[in-house]
Amino acid sequence: MVIAEQGSAESKTPSARSLKSSRPLVAMDNVSKVFSNGTLALSGMSMTVRPGEFISLLGPSGCGKSTALRIIAGLGDVSEGEIDWPSFRINSRGLPDGDISFVFQEPTLMPWQTVFGNVYLPLRLKGVSKKVASERILTALESVGLQDFADAYPRELSGGMKMRVSIARALVTEPKLLLMDEPFAALDEITRQKLNDDVLALWKATGITVIFVTHSVYESAYLANRIVVMKARPGRVHSDFPLHTSLERDAQYRTSEEYRQACAEVSAMLLEAMGGEEH
Amino acid sequence: MTTTANETLASADLPQETDGSTPPSRKRRSSAVKLPTKESAAASKRRERTLTVLVPICVIATLIALWQIMVTVNDIPHYILPGPGLVVQSLLSDWHVLLPALWVTTKITLASLALALIGGGGMAILLVQSRWIETALYPITVILQVTPIIAIAPLILIYAPSTQAALLICAFVVAFFPILSNMVQGLKSVDHNLLNLFELYGASRWQTLIYLKLPASLPYFMTGLRIGGGLALIAAVVAEFAAGSAGAGSGLAFRLLESQFRLNISRLFAALFLLASLGVLIFALTSFISWWTLHRWHESSLKREN
Incomplete structure (x- = not known):
């Protein structure tokens, strides 16, 4: 059913969909990561990311979710194993050249730049002139509902709005893969739900692939069509399963029996992953 | 999919108060206290600014006067x-x-x-x-x-x-x-x-x-x-x-x-x-x-x- 739904979204944006091939976006094979202080953050993690997926990377704190996400983004080396980006242009350092965007837990905006300037950053670094970029920036701002705040400075915005700017900045390059590292963890519940709905809407509208790190079972079950549960110490994949629903993911879905069941399933899986740990 | 991305706009977290001159939540509790209006706020700001200039000038003037008095009274040679x-x-x-x-x-x-x-x-x-x-x-x-x-x-x-x-x-x-x-x-x-x-x-x-x-x-x-x-x-x-x-x-x-x-x-x-x-x-x-x-x-x- 979800597949049918996605199909309808696909028909809306044929150009975005036609770019996709059956090749995976990211292929992580047996990846391990040891930090310079000797901590083994990831151990033998394998995962394949396919176009159009909305993956939720779920796990207890300290299980290496964020580390995995950074490695997927090409930030930081892999200690062992291999990671490949078959669908991306690769630069001289063997890393994906653009097409991947990252939304951090904090908005991570430059306080000395206006909202416009912050969203312009990725294009500016690519050498796109302000004039050419302007339209794309305004479109990105519009997609997060901040078109009237282009000239505002970050300090003038609320926490939720800053996060929206961060999302607009991630979208302005029209990336294939959007990585989000617990993006709404610091926000209040109402704002968080609203932003979750917005991210879902963007995903449906653009066909972008999303990997969303969270420690919230409810967020995972609401957003993702594939859930990867991770186990801690050392970080590795515990289970990896699709999550389909026949319902539209909206406010009504939140109160539906199906959502409750999905939450229960995901929660059980997370408990299992945390089994054997001392609390 | 009834809403497009553009329609799921930010409204939940827009700033609720743009004026900033009147604290919103105190109205009921302090109805007896006169709330500051825009005019009186501007006036008090002006007064504050004048005082910021006047106070140091007064202090310096007083010190200079004391200096002169001390020199005159004690008849200190120049x-x-x-x-x-x-x-x-x-x-x-x-x-x-x-x-x-x-x-x-x-x-x-x-x-x-x-x-x-x-x-x-x-x-x-x-x-x-x-x-x-x-x-x-x-x-x-x-x-x-x-x-x-x-x-x-x-x-x-x-x-x-x-x-x-x-x-x-x-x-x-x-x-x-x-x-x-x-x-x-x-x-x-x-x-x-x-x-x-x-x-x-x-x-x-x-x-x-x-x-x-x-x-x-x-x-x-x-x-x-x-x-x-x-x-x-x-x-x-x-x-x-x-x-x-x-x-x-x-x-x-x-x-x-x-x-x-x-x-x-x-x-x-x-x-x-x-x-x-x-x-x-x-x-x-x-x-x-x-x-x-x-x-x-x-x-x-x-x-x-x-």
Whole structure:
């Protein structure tokens, strides 16, 4: 059913969909990561990311979710194993050249730049002139509902709005893969739900692939069509399963029996992953 | 899929209050208390601003009056402590001597500050490029800083091509360090996630410096500027004391010494007044530059709203 739904979204944006091939976006094979202080953050993690997926990377704190996400983004080396980006242009350092965007837990905006300037950053670094970029920036701002705040400075915005700017900045390059590292963890519940709905809407509208790190079972079950549960110490994949629903993911879905069941399933899986740990 | 991305707009977290003049939640509880209106808020702001200017002026005027009274009552001779009237008089009559001296000191101070800004900023950028450059050079700058300038001044006077150049070097050495150390601190305090973001978007070293590191360290640089401005003036005066140069090219410090030798205390006070005024002016100027560059975004230049 979800597949049918996605199909309808696909028909809306044929150009975005036609770019996709059956090749995976990211292929992580047996990846391990040891930090310079000797901590083994990831151990033998394998995962394949396919176009159009909305993956939720779920796990207890300290299980290496964020580390995995950074490695997927090409930030930081892999200690062992291999990671490949078959669908991306690769630069001289063997890393994906653009097409991947990252939304951090904090908005991570430059306080000395206006909202416009912050969203312009990725294009500016690519050498796109302000004039050419302007339209794309305004479109990105519009997609997060901040078109009237282009000239505002970050300090003038609320926490939720800053996060929206961060999302607009991630979208302005029209990336294939959007990585989000617990993006709404610091926000209040109402704002968080609203932003979750917005991210879902963007995903449906653009066909972008999303990997969303969270420690919230409810967020995972609401957003993702594939859930990867991770186990801690050392970080590795515990289970990896699709999550389909026949319902539209909206406010009504939140109160539906199906959502409750999905939450229960995901929660059980997370408990299992945390089994054997001392609390 | 009834809503498109554009329709799922931000409305939940838009700022609910744009005016800011009336605290919204207190209405019910404090209905007896008159809420501040926009007009009265503006009036009280104006009053506050007037007071900010008036209060210090009153204090200074009182002190000057006390000074005059003390001199008159105790009948203190002018070669020990002249009254403020006499100081003003010698300020006007010795203008032809004091003005060129003031100009010389101003020139040395500003030139050394400008050099220290360029040198300190540039050196800081160089230092943070690699840990080895920092390891190699930082100790030297510290040694230069901790050695009192008055102790190095005689050496600098020997090796510098002219006295003016020596004064310039002394003032530069003193103003250089606070700018350097603040700037280094600023360049190292850049948000790590922003650095990650720049790396993710494939920013070059140069782009990271121009678009991220330099603007992020601007508040630190401004702190260095304010400290350096004051220190440059002090060092210019101290170095001239050490040099004791005479003649047409001498600055205010020499005029101070000269007045002391000749027991022309009213001129000494006049020179001191000019020196203090120059210091205040430099402080005001650097503070204004700092405010002007930061007021749109940095917390230090914003008034707290609550």
